[in-house]
Amino acid sequence: MRIHALPDDVLDRARKLAGTDEHHELHPESPGAPLRCCLRKAGPGEPVILFRHTPTAGTGPYEELGPVFAHAEPCAGPATTAEFPEAFRHAPRTLRAYTAEGRIHGGEIATPDTLTDRVDALFDDPDVAEVQVRSVSHGCFLFAITRDRA
Template identity: 85%
Template sequence: MRIHALPDDVLDRARELAGTDAHHEWHAESPGAPLRCCLRKAGPGEPVILFRYAPGAGVGPYEELGPVFAHAEPCDGPASTAEFPHAFRNAPRTLRAYTADGRIHDGGVAQPDALAQRLDALLDDPLVAEVQVRSASHGCFLFAVTRD
C-alpha cells in the first residue's frame, strides 16, 4: 500500500491564504493537531494552519469537505509512504473506498489493531482505486491510501 499526505500544491495554496479569509486560519500553535502534511501530531510551539479541504477521490454527491491541519511552513513530509502513520494508529478509523470514477464502493470503521488488514482487504478489490482514512470521531480526512 502507498500512503498519500496532502499534495504540495494544496499545501502551498493553503499556506499562501492562511489568515486571509474565514477558510484559511493561522495558529501560533495547536499541540496534538493531526498534521496532514507530514502525518504526525503537532508539537508545542509549532505554527500550523487550519483550512478546509475536499479530497479528490469523491466526486459529485460523494465529495466531502472538511477541516485539516498542516504546518504553517513547508516540512519534510511523511517519514514513510509505505506504512500506516504511527501517530494515527491509536484510535478507530473510518475507511471509505472509492472507485476510479469517484463513487463510494465500500467502507466501514476499523479498530487500531485491524487497520492494516482492513486496508489490505479493501485494496484487494479491483474496483477500489483509493481508500480515504478518516477520524471516526470527527469524520475529518487524515490521508489517502492506494496500491503500490
C-alpha cells in the same frame, strides 16, 4: 499500500492564504493537531494552519469538504509512504473505499490493531482505487491510500 499526505500544491495554496480569510486560519501553535502535511501530530510551539479541503477521490454527490491541519511552513513531509502513520494508529478509523470514478465502493470502521489488514481487504476488490482514512469521531479526512505500484 502507498500513503498520501496532502499534495504540495494544496499545501502551498493554503499556506499562502493562511490568516487572510475565515477559511484559512493561522494558529501560533496547536499541540496534538493531526497534521496532513507530514502525517504526525503537531508539537508545542509549531505554527499550524487550519483550512478547508476536498479530497480528490469523492466526486459529484460524494465530494466532501472538511477541516484539515498542516504546518504553517513547509516541512519534510511523511517519514514514510509505505506504512500506516503511527500518529494515526491510536484510535479506530473509518476506512472509505472509492472507485477510480470517485464513487463510494464500501467502507468500514477498523480498530488500531486491524487497520492494515482491513485496508488490504478493501484493496482485494479490483474496483477499489483509493481508500480514505478518516476520524471516526469527527469524520475528518486524515489521508489517502492507494495500491503500491512498485
